[in-house]
Amino acid sequence: MTTGAGTTSKKEVALACAIDWTQKMLPPAAQGIVGLSRGPMSLVKQLGVTEFSYCLSDPLNSSMRSPLWFGGNAQSAAGGKDGWRTTPLVEISTERSKLPEWAKNDYYVELDQICINGKCSGQLQEEDFRLKSSDGGKGLMLVDSGNTYMHLDSKIFEALKSVMRKALGVKVVTKGKGKGKVESKMNCFDATPTGKPDLVLKFPKADMSIPWASYVEKGEHGFCLYILEGTSLLGNFQQHNYPLSMLYDLKEKELSFKRVDDCSSTTL
Numbered sequence: 178m179t180t181g182a183g184t185t186s187k188k189e190v191a192l193a194c195a196i197d198w199t200q201k202m203l204p205p206a207a208q209g210i211v212g213l214s215r216g217p218m219s220l221v222k223q224l225g226v227t228e229f230s231y232c233l234s235d236p237l238n239s240s241m242r243s244p245l246w247f248g249g250n251a252q253s254a255a256g257g258k259d260g261w262r263t264t265p266l267v268e269i270s271t272e273r274s275k276l277p278e279w280a281k282n283d284y285y286v287e288l289d290q291i292c293i294n295g296k297c298s299g300q301l302q303e304e305d306f307r308l309k310s311s312d313g314g315k316g317l318m319l320v321d322s323g324n325t326y327m328h329l330d331s332k333i334f335e336a337l338k339s340v341m342r343k344a345l346g347v348k349v350v351t352k353g354k355g356k357g358k359v360e361s362k363m364n365c366f367d368a369t370p371t372g373k374p375d376l377v378l379k380f381p382k383a384d385m386s387i388p389w390a391s392y393v394e395k396g397e398h399g400f401c402l403y404i405l406e407g408t409s410l411l412g413n414f415q416q417h418n419y420p421l422s423m424l425y426d427l428k429e430k431e432l433s434f435k436r437v438d439d440c441s442s443t444t445l
Contacts, residue, residue, distance in 0.1 A: 233417030
């Protein structure tokens with residue numbers, strides 16, 4: 178195992194075996210799940226590290242690597258010291274968010290605005306988010322490598338639809354069950370968009386630009402979104418279809434990210 182001190186061994190790392198498995202839970206190439214939260218059974222906690230990084234490749238392509246790094250080498254392994262954008266990791270109020278205490282082990286960032294092609298939502302309001310910070314600040318977005326697609330709370334999703342009307346000249350409508358990657362009712366455009374710009378998530382001190390192919394697909398229903406309504410979260414599809422290098426610094430309470438050409442380049 179590679180950590181900040183190089184290759185090392187760690188005794189007494191607890192692993193578990195699943196005896197009741199849902200086939201759709203993992204892609205065919207995957208053989209299990211690794212926990213990266215701050216919980217006591219996570220690999221991060223058991224290794225005793227305060228920094229880790231990963232770069233997610235296409236999970237359906239078994240020939241592509243998705244490196245995961247722990248410890249002091251996490252930043253250099255994930256693509257060096259340059260080009261990172263950094264935003265604070267924020268503590269959630271489980272009471273105000275109506276969640277169990279273990280939710281504090283996950284990772285959250287404040288979402289300020291959503292922009293496309295220079296058209297922005299304006300400041301998003303805390304009351305429109307389910308997830309709320311412990312200091313009563315802005316609404317929160319969960320950063321999650323376990324869920325697939327980005328979700329936005331209903332009023333935030335309405336704000337996104339308004340931005341798309343202004344920036345792309347389209348309305349977002351709900352269409353029937355899809356046969357593609359999103360196996361549910363799909364949010365689609367009522368017309369051909371005027372361009373294919375990035376979607377920009379504006380966090381404090383850092384903007385995350387998500388390419389067109391990471392939030393829109395063209396299928397049997399036309400142009401449809403890889404974005405669903407629900408508790409706001411950044412899913413792994415928006416991370417691996419970038420691809421993005423993601424760096425978590427638990428000591429400094431920061432999340433950093435940057436776009437890379439290929440996850441295979443993120444090595445020591």
